[in-house]
Amino acid sequence: MSTQTPAAGARPLLAADEPRPRFADLVAAEWIKLWSLRSTPWVLALTVLVTIGVNLNAVHSDFVYIDRAARTGTGHRAGAYDPIFHGLNQISADLLMLAAGAVGAISVFGEYATGLVRTTFAAVPDRGAVARAKVLVVTALTTALGAVVATASFFGGNAMLVSRHVGLSITDPGCARCVAAYALIAPVCALVGMATGAVFRFAAASIVAVVTLLFLVPLLFGGDRYELLRRIGNTLPGNAESRLVSNPAAPISWGKYPASVHGSWLALAAWAVASAVVAVVVVRRRDV
Template sequence: MTTPETPAEAERPEPPGQPGRPGTAGRPASFADAVAAEWIKIRTVRSTFWTLLAGLVVTIGLSVLLALVFVSAYDQLTPRDRFQFDPTAYGLVGIQFGMVAFGVLGVLVVTGEYATGMIRTSLTAVPRRTRLFAAKALVLGLLVLVVGEIVSFASYFLSQLIFADRNLNEGLGEHGVLRAVIGGGLFLTLIALFALAFGMLLRHTAGAVTTVLGLLFVLPIIGSFLPGDFGVTIRKFLPTAAGGAVMGTRPSSDVLSPWVGLGVFALYTVVLLALALVLFQRRDA
């Protein structure tokens, strides 16, 4: 004979975490869950593939093309130009153009969700906004770091093969070369996170992309018109010049030292990410 339940026993809640039983409550999404979800989103969106492919083709293609142009025009160069030639930095010059694609990817990681309304679903699954934001930044950063290093090393090796015809190539073991090539991938990673911050700040694709490209390309043009030592100092600390300093192997008074320059750009990125996170927590989805 079954003993009838007392009212207290009948009202006792079911233990959580048991699927298939009515009234159970699922556990909250962990950071690992958020990272896994962001990885699924970023690798299943078509724009990710095409944007990364564009970045790869532009970066490697322009590095090879400009290396061929330089070698073909080498005989017309002045002795000073030949002396100042930096084979490693010149071989990575395509990164200065391919960074557009990685910046666009950083913007789309955020604004794509706002455009489709998926951000509400993401916040329902991961209500802790700090956790969601950190997961987005981590997944984007790791993806671009891997692709960026592949792009940087491919640009370097292919360009050095071309420079070898004139005995202008530099090996990875020479001073500063390995740092410069690795720095190319790090620079692209910071570009993507820099753009991610603006995507979160503006929440509009066209506005964020325009702002990022303006800061990366238009600011240096404006800086070039600033006169005297003041102009030189300002140009050193502009985002593109500061971050790109890590890809040089020749000392120059016109740019910051490699790691200092990358550190300055990283500081810009961290400040923008912090500001974006604060606004993300305060604003409605």
């Protein structure tokens, strides 16, 4: 029986000799993987164009009513026209939430669908580190997405209203909060999408779960008849965002059991943290 010995000067190929990947390397790899998906740039570009377009079109469509009020002499009383309600409207917010949730879900189930996840875990056995890197990349990308949409919509819409003298400044009470909340709903929903993608791993099931959590479940917790249901509804991402993206000067009624501003911020933070934890734990513990 003969044995082979390494050639002189050869280095044994031992796993212990391989350098452990740095977290920055994992972040870079996750960025490349996410951006290399054909759907990612298309979804982001369409989201920016459509959501900003919806907001600016809503403001432009109001010109006829603003001009009519000026001609009839009714003027523009405080709160008579709300640039926040129209310029950061709920339709575009829903589109932003859906797109961000889809990006988050795709970032996870896309790897399972293509089998790339096996290669990833073979190269980096530390699944937790990979999942945390993915969470960081998706959060950063969708935060930038939300910031672009929110700032362009707010400043663009109010620039259009300068000639009508009903616009707002970012320094006006509540405006900075509205823009920030409108932007941050994107990464929150993206993390919700990541959690559903990690749990279900299939495209159809993940997207259906995102739509159900973000848009259908809130329908079960509306109205003022039952206080407990309404309190639960106030903590859902879409409802918390609606409360935060509201002009303090506008005469808005929130019903018998209104959500507080601080409570709405806490609700968004809780959804983000819980979704990130679910995504990381599920990826770590479930088989490929």
